[in-house]
Amino acid sequence: EPEVTQTPSHQVTQMGQEVILRCVPISNHLYFYWYRQILGQKVEFLVSFYNNEISEKSEIFDDQFSVERPDGSNFTLKIRSTKLEDSAMYFCASRNSIGHEKLFFGSGTQLSVL
């Protein structure tokens, strides 16, 4: 089965630093998502992306966050100035059509902000 690939699997950074989390969605997919899960809490929606623009975002996705699809294959999440509370597992997901097709998730990037 095709896979969504996320790198790195673990990222440790200092508070205030910028981080970029990388995702390679499945090649023919058109809709892309970022979710995160703070330890012990729910998996929370951050942002969805389609046709090279954000289609929806949650309250969590403030000005510190941005997403980009720089080269047609990668899908990145940037946090400009990390805070301690950004420590979480970040999941990328993709799918190939609107409707009820299943989301394919990556294995996640565990971000630790010190």
Place this chain on the structure above:
Amino acid sequence: AQSVTQPDIHITVSEGASLELRCNYSYGATPYLFWYVQSPGQGLQLLLKYFSGDTLVQGIKGFEAEFKRSQSSFNLRKPSVHWSDAAEYFCAVGAEGGSYIPTFGRGTSLIVHP
């Protein structure tokens, strides 16, 4: 707004025993319901989904779930648990139409004793 409650943070069962993981949802219309599993080091994998029709749905790995509208529940069951079923299980509800962004519960961690 839709929401999902998974009341059990941890569930411990013996191998071979039956399993039921609880999920309650809140949504104004007919929900689209999902169960995902996350094994250690893996992404979220779809186990099964309910959109309409038969309220008892079968999924992969021998899992099934029953949609009960009167109880706003979508509990996951398996008659005989295997050690390899130890994982984190997430219930999710999707919105009808729109950009289809599933809302997840906090997850239930399944521990299987030999």
